[in-house]
Amino acid sequence: MKRLIYHILIPAIMPIVFFRVAMLPVEVLGCLMRGLLALLIAFVSGLAAIGAAVMGLRGRMRGDRYALWWLASSIILAIPVVAFILLA
Numbered sequence: 001m002k003r004l005i006y007h008i009l010i011p012a013i014m015p016i017v018f019f020r021v022a023m024l025p026v027e028v029l030g031c032l033m034r035g036l037l038a039l040l041i042a043f044v045s046g047l048a049a050i051g052a053a054v055m056g057l058r059g060r061m062r063g064d065r066y067a068l069w070w071l072a073s074s075i076i077l078a079i080p081v082v083a084f085i086l087l088a
Helices: 002-009 013-022 031-062 067-087
Strands: none
Touching: 002 067, 013 031, 013 067, 031 067
16 A cells, blocks of 8 residues: 555646646636746656656666556656647
């Protein structure tokens, strides 16, 4: 259960926040601020995805059987980056 929380639920916060900011009406934040916030969230999420992928690769090379959890985290964290590219 602990791995599910750390590797699935906590990384899932980034896509939720990204899509929440992206779906806000323009009148709430303005177009520029909304875009900058989406860019910042996608950038931080991308860096975290790279870090999770490195941790998973390092664990895989050591023979850690839980390295696939890091792969799941990196895929979840890559969602805002892909969405930002597609929405931009």
